[in-house]
Amino acid sequence: MSPGETNTEVARCDETASEPGDSSSPSVAVVHMDLMSKGGGEAVAMNALEALQAAYDVTLITLTDPDIPALNDFFNTSVDAEALTVRRAGVLAPTIHETFGLKYYVLQNALLGRYARRHADEFDLLVSTINELGLETDSVQYVHFPFDWTVSCADRDHIFHPTVEDDSWYERLCTRVAGVSRRDIQANTLFANSEWTAEVVEDAYGTKPEILHPPIDTSEFVNLPWEEREDGFVTVGRIERSKRIAEMIRVVDGVRERGHDVHFHVIGPTVDEEYREEVAAMAAEREYVELEGEVPRSELVERICTHKYGIHGKEYEHFGMAVAELAAGGTVPFIPSNGGQHAIVRDEELLMYDSPEDAVEKIAHVLEDESRQRELRMSTREIERRFGRRRFKRAFRDAVDDALAQSGASEREPAATVVSNPASNED
Structure with missing residues (x-):
């Protein structure tokens, strides 16, 4: 399915859909910190933008000036850059982001949500694709x-952002700036992107979200026969410490010590230069071990489809879009x-492994x-059925339709009823 076909399919949910940018259309603001981070959250945002523009x-x-054409190439989406209005969230948050990167991540998102809330009356609906922000009560998030601004989670070490110390001045500042209340949430x-995340949200805020697995692009994967694949591993994800790439290299070391002649490809954009240097030194x-970094989508797909095994290192992964892509590609x-x-x-x-040593044993x-x-192995068809993009776009668009209808902002009839999400039925 091509990006153009995807957009057409979503538009067919409602034959009365207006052209993107039509002044008669309801106005929707999508709030997201930095699309150029090019992670799973950004894939969700780009697919949401594409679906809503219809x-x-x-x-x-x-907080940034995104390169939409480049992002379309990276995520295989078709967001209309000319029809999309991009607005920076004031001055302070973008400046912090430009100066410190992800160092003050939670504060940046608190400021982002605060800005969106202050300008809510300029739009018919606010939509967050970057977690729960302090938006008005009828928003879609x-x-x-x-983030757990209310700091109510029992398992805090795994739930709240790791750079934030419990009851620190920084945490209190972020909580005050965010202005999030349990009642609003x-x-x-x-x-939520997974059952696990939904349970975490329920623990934090006393309400359980609907599970909507992220959109996995399976359109370019091919089912290469097992005997034609290389005896090697592929990992996909941003090069940063939480992805535990160094630990995965040591796992591959251990597997080789067991007599298996395997190799390892590390693919993904760099967001932590210091950590990348550490990984590069190990690869050298x-x-x-080949540290490939960010590669074109076609090369990423080719690498996955020609290898037998995938490996992921991030603990307490929220969902794991990279894991789903590895499975879709037949690893x-x-x-x-x-x-x-x-x-x-x-x-x-x-x-599933509990430690690097356990990973070596099981592999x-x-x-x-x-x-x-x-x-x-899982098939591309199975991953498409459970986690495909059409499923995501239809459900997301329906939620926005319903929210606008409830607020009285939309005069259109609701979109066609969405078939129950097959990804939630673990059959």
Whole structure:
């Protein structure tokens, strides 16, 4: 399915949809910190923008100046750059972002939400694709991982942002600036990217979001026969410390020490230069490790489809879009056992590890049994059914339709009823 076909399919949800940018269309502001980070959250935002442009006058409230054509190439989307209004969220938050990058991430998002709230009366609806912000009560918010401004989570170490110390002056500042209340959050239309995240949100705010798995682009993956694939691993994700790339390299070391001649490709954009240098130094010492960094989408797909195994290192992953892509491309993906990513591999014990040592044991066991390898693979068709983009866009668009109808801002008939999300039915 081409990006153009995707946009057409979404528009067909409602034959009365207006042209993008039509002044008669309801106005929707999508709030997202930095699309150029090019992670899973940004994939959600780009697909949401594409879906909403089919019917609404869309503005992006952000901290940067995104290169929409480049992002379309990266995510295989078709957001109309000319029809999209991009507005920087004031001066302070963009300046902090330009100066410090992700260092004050939570504060930047607090300021972003505050700006959007102050300008809410300029739009018919506010939509956040960057977690729960202090928006008005009838907004639509997609939660990848809760900020928990109310600081009510019992399992705080895994829930709140790791750069924020409990009850620090910085935390108190962020909480005050954000202006988020439990009552407002409970009145919003909330989505969570996984069952695990939904439970975390419920723990934090006393309300459980609807589960809407992120949009996985399966259109370019091909099912290359197992015997034609290379005996190697691929990992995909931003190069930063939380992705635990160094630990994955050591896992590959351990697997090789068991007598398996495997290699390792590390693919993804750099967001932490210091950590990238550490990983590059490790790769330079190992001829079987290739640090590729950010590559074109076509090369990413080719690398996945020509290798047998995938590996993911981030613990307490909220969902794991990279894991779903590894599965869609026909690899056998090995993942940490915690967080939301276990749903992708259907809780298969052999694919989930508790520690690097456990990863080596389980990977070596699978590598020694070719029939088991074939049994553990998932098909592109299955990933499309459970996590595909059309499913996501239709459900997201319906939620916005409903929110606008409830506020009286939309005169259109509601879009066609969405079939229950098959990704939620672990059959």
